[in-house]
Amino acid sequence: MYNHQVRIDALSTFRIHLFDMVCALSTALDLLDPALGSHQKRTCLIAAQIARNMALNDSDYQDVFGAAIFHDIGAIGLQDRLALLDFEEHDAHAHAHMGALLLSRFPGFDRYAALVRHHHIQWNYGAGALFEGETVPLMSHLIYLADRIEVLAQGQDNILGAAPGIVEQICDASGSKFHPLFVDAFCKTAQQESFWLDIFSRNLDRILMDLAPFDNIDLDLDQMLQFAQFFALVIDSRSHFTATHSVGVAITAETIARHMQMSEQECIKIRMAGYLHDLGKLAIPSEYIERQGTLGEQEMARVRSHSYLTLDILGAIKGLEDVAEWAACHHERLDGSGYPYHRTGAELTLGSRIMAVADVYTALTEDRPYRPGLSPAAVLDNLHELAQQGKLDPQVIATLQANLGDVETARVRAQNQEGMDLIEFWQLATQS
Ligand SMILES: [Fe+2]
Ligand SMILES: [Fe+2]
Ligand SMILES: [Fe+2]
Structure with missing residues (x-):
């Protein structure tokens, strides 16, 4: 199913200024x-x-x-x-x-x-x-x-x-x-x-x-993808619990997008959105993310700002508008009960709907300080319930279910690889 010419065409028609990316990463870190x-x-x-x-x-x-x-x-x-x-x-x-x-x-x-x-x-x-x-x-x-x-x-x-x-x-x-x-x-x-x-x-x-000495240097889609993966490493390296979450969401979302016949360029961009969706979490104190128990009301309120901040940072990058939108809408729900915009089904694009499903799916499969990860079958039960409540897109969930083997193989492989990279990274980081 993979067509290299399509990929090359998708890459060559897409360019982003390096300065915009560098500036956005610096903004995110200063948060x-x-x-x-x-x-x-x-x-x-x-x-x-x-x-x-x-x-x-x-x-x-x-x-x-x-x-x-x-x-x-x-x-x-x-x-x-x-x-x-x-x-x-x-x-x-x-x-x-x-x-x-x-x-x-x-x-x-x-x-x-x-x-x-x-x-x-x-x-x-x-x-x-x-x-x-x-x-x-x-x-x-x-x-x-x-x-x-x-x-x-x-x-x-x-x-x-x-x-x-x-x-x-x-x-x-x-x-x-x-x-x-x-x-x-x-x-x-x-x-x-x-x-x-x-x-x-x-x-x-x-x-x-x-x-800037590189204001006229552009990145193509492949370089952007590497850059986004680098961002994901920075985001994920803050916590041992969510250590491979961004990568899991990225691969899950991309695999679903491919099975929903999104274009090659959109599939690569949705993977990018997955890597970047929790970028705004850099503004959340790491002790909240590492907390063993559940968070209090005030702390939760702060956590809820993260997807807005994701758009705030990525929105400044010309050419990445759809990636920013998909990434920022990962906590939106079709019935308007999500955050931060309370968008409803009519306002949520397919990319945003896929991101929401990929985020819940990946999060439920992962261990958290307060619960162990669920099996794929149990996660699907949860997703169907959320679809019945009018929160998540049933078609996206049906595509995920029909291609569960593909999604799981890709997700587990990517998260294991990232996990090993992070273990090596932390070992090196602690021997100074
Ligand atoms: Fe400094
Ligand atoms: Fe310094
Ligand atoms: Fe999130």
């Missing part, structure tokens, strides 16, 4: 703690402005930009995040190590791994050129400097008034914490009021886009 604001994007802006004043070569500039916008990707727990707000950072190496591991798993981002691994190494009068016997990339010292400037600038309501104090604090640490080469360039950059005002601009994304 982890509202106190951080747009920490990564602002750090990236600061590093890029200093780099421009130094006339770095294109390759170094791209490394600085790409690594800075993701530099805290490894801080996936709330505690890690809060520690980042401390100027005298303590034990920052765990998140740098974890970040490098995550980035090294994505072929497009592996070039940033070494910079992220070392972004908290102090210059220490030249001793910081090496760390644990490894050469620290020079550009790591620029990201470190930009990161610390951002931490000092955070929360300042009169940034131009605060600027001289920040410059003084940074200059005091030139040669000790920071590489003098970059401090000198910063001092020149800091003379421009626009440098400071850009940091707090409401048009931060647009300013970043103007500075």
Whole structure:
């Protein structure tokens, strides 16, 4: 049933700007703690402005930009995040190590791994050129400097008034914490009021886009799929309980879509929506996700914001509108009882209906802290009941049932593979 020409056609007619994707991932990561604001994007802006004043070569500039916008990707727990707000950072190496591991798993981002691994190494009068016997990339010292400037600038309501104090604090640490080469360039950059005002601009994304070295690089559907799978790893690696959920939903939804004769491009996009559907969960404290018991009313209310946030993030990516819509509607129900939009059957597309069924199906087959996973037959009973109540689409469920063998083979294989990858990942992450 698989036609390679169809797949090639589907891939070649679809393109997404790399900048849009990178920016969306950075936004998603900054959601982890509202106190951080747009920490990564602002750090990236600061590093890029200093780099421009130094006339770095294109390759170094791209490394600085790409690594800075993701530099805290490894801080996936709330505690890690809060520690980042401390100027005298303590034990920052765990998140740098974890970040490098995550980035090294994505072929497009592996070039940033070494910079992220070392972004908290102090210059220490030249001793910081090496760390644990490894050469620290020079550009790591620029990201470190930009990161610390951002931490000092955070929360300042009169940034131009605060600027001289920040410059003084940074200059005091030139040669000790920071590489003098970059401090000198910063001092020149800091003379421009626009440098400071850009940091707090409401048009931060647009300013970043103007500075981005890859604003005209496009991703095709295959690269997008890899990118989405990478997002899924970041989302799933936050919890041992939901560790392979996004992958399970992605494969289940794609298999159903293929049996419902959706186009090749739609099938790939629905898999992407599965990888990304819980992206907004990055804003939910990890202790809620890891909780052994059920959540209280206030906590549940917070959890219910996640699918809205998924659309908020993905909606900013041009060309991915349908993926964003399908992903965001995975908790909607045909009778209007779902969330966050309370859409009804007439407003829910086939993609959204498939996502809703794939999410419930996958969740019920998985172990949770408060119950073991159900057998496929028991899950189907639950789904039929939900269809009878007018919540889930009976045709989607019938397709799932008619092709249960296919769905289960694909889902179990994908989740086992992801599970093994995550075990290896956690082993590496804990041996720093
Ligand atoms: Fe950091
Ligand atoms: Fe940071
Ligand atoms: Fe969800």
